[in-house]
Amino acid sequence: MKKIKKGIILLLSLLMVIAMTACASTSKKDTNNENEVETSSGDNSHYPVTITTYNYSKEPVEITFNKAPKKVVAVYQNSIETMLALGLEDKIVMASGLDHEVKDEYKEAFSKINYIEDFDPSKEDVIMEQPDFILSWYSLFDEKKLGDVDYWHKNNINTYMSLNSGVKEDRTIENEITDILNLGKIFNVEEKAKSLVNEITKKVDEVLYSVKEEKNQSTLIMEYFDDKIYTYGSKTLGGDMVSKLGAELLNPDGGNISEEDLIKLNPDSIFVVYMDRTDENMSKEAINKILNNKSLASLKAVKNNRVNSIALGEMYSSGIRTIDGITTFANGIYPELNK
Numbered sequence: 001m002k003k004i005k006k007g008i009i010l011l012l013s014l015l016m017v018i019a020m021t022a023c024a025s026t027s028k029k030d031t032n033n034e035n036e037v038e039t040s041s042g043d044n045s046h047y048p049v050t051i052t053t054y055n056y057s058k059e060p061v062e063i064t065f066n067k068a069p070k071k072v073v074a075v076y077q078n079s080i081e082t083m084l085a086l087g088l089e090d091k092i093v094m095a096s097g098l099d100h101e102v103k104d105e106y107k108e109a110f111s112k113i114n115y116i117e118d119f120d121p122s123k124e125d126v127i128m129e130q131p132d133f134i135l136s137w138y139s140l141f142d143e144k145k146l147g148d149v150d151y152w153h154k155n156n157i158n159t160y161m162s163l164n165s166g167v168k169e170d171r172t173i174e175n176e177i178t179d180i181l182n183l184g185k186i187f188n189v190e191e192k193a194k195s196l197v198n199e200i201t202k203k204v205d206e207v208l209y210s211v212k213e214e215k216n217q218s219t220l221i222m223e224y225f226d227d228k229i230y231t232y233g234s235k236t237l238g239g240d241m242v243s244k245l246g247a248e249l250l251n252p253d254g255g256n257i258s259e260e261d262l263i264k265l266n267p268d269s270i271f272v273v274y275m276d277r278t279d280e281n282m283s284k285e286a287i288n289k290i291l292n293n294k295s296l297a298s299l300k301a302v303k304n305n306r307v308n309s310i311a312l313g314e315m316y317s318s319g320i321r322t323i324d325g326i327t328t329f330a331n332g333i334y335p336e337l338n339k
Contacts, residue, residue, distance in 0.1 A: 046188045053160045054167045056141045056148040063158045068187045069133035073126050077312075078162055078176075078319030079135045082183060084109045085320045086192050093129045096121050097136075099275040100313050103321070120145055134159045135183075137317060138166030160186070162317045164237050171237040173204065173244065176322045196320060203323045204244065207330045211245055214334045218248040220265060221315070222257075223273035224289055229257050232273070238315035241325055247333045259295055266299055269306040269332050273315070283309040308332035 050064045069091060074080045076097040083092055084106040092113045097120065102110045116125065123146050126134065138161050140146050149159045160182065161167050163175035177197050184193020219242055221232035232238045233254025242249045250265045251257060257265075274286040286309045290296055301307050310332075314325035331337055 049185050051182050065186055071131045072133045073131045075136035075140055078317045082319045086189050088187055089113050100311055137162050165317045170235050172240045176318055200322050204326055207326050211334050217268045217333050218250050219269045219333050220250045220267040221271045231257055241329050245330055267301055270301040271308050271310045273312050274309055275312045
């Protein structure tokens with residue numbers, strides 16, 4: 001019965017989108033007029049804007065915006081927080097998928113948006129909101145979730161995937177900057193976007209300058225998955241941050257390692273990745289998995305109390321948290337900075 005009900009809801013939702021598409025095509029003249037009105041108000045010199053995004057096969061796809069999106073579905077941490085940082089909370093019709101509470105400076109704006117508890121919104125949920133833009137990660141466009149982007153593009157709904165969410169093989173700070181600047185172009189808030197980017201690049205430069213005389217340090221970025229140790233390699237965003245800080249990232253190929261492997265690597269410092277999902281204890285618990293493990297007591301990082309936690313949102317599709325990620329890594333790798 002539940003399957004039948006779900007099927008009916010999806011069918012009705014699809015019919016709604018088709019009807020909207022038909023109306024859009026039959027009202028092309030009206031749409032053009034609307035664009036002309038926006039043009040006369042000073043918005044004209046900016047649009048149309050063409051942006052390169054990607055499909056699920058990681059192939060580039062060009063999409064064109066004739067005006068700023070008005071009904072946005074924003075999914076996952078950086079998507080939501082970047083919209084808030086750009087002052088675009090009034091454009092969000094639905095949001096979901098936070099790994100951490102939003103940063104304090106954006107909590108008031110966040111309180112005004114429609115945030116749903118389902119971590120991954122269903123295709124039906126998204127269709128019912130009648131969005132004109134979906135901002136999210138690569139993984140959301142899996143066939144088992146929202147489906148590939150061509151479905152949405154055919155229905156006049158543009159999409160954008162965060163570059164470091166799985167689109168690009170090498171995940172870098174530069175990709176985060178590109179995402180922010182692209183959103184600035186899409187919504188015609190380029191000055192705000194450039195201001196955010198300037199904050200990030202300034203912080204990176206300051207940290208790099210402060211550590212340039214420090215001696216070489218080794219570190220490891222790891223996360224526990226069902227008691228297995230997964231490490232983040234040099235091609236991850238966290239790896240790029242560490243490399244830019246002049247530290248040696250151990251196990252640069254990434255992947256799973258054993259406790260015996262960890263002991264052999266014996267890094268000067270360790271970063272344990274966590275997602276708190278509003279549980280304030282997750283940060284401490286991540287660290288204690290190392291500190292309270294007697295078999296790891298011989299590690300230099302344990303002996304010298306240099307086991308650190310780092311929020312996933314600071315080093316995976318970090319968006320505006322890129323500053324936080326660089327700072328967390330710098331302080332953990334070079335504890336002298338805190339003195």
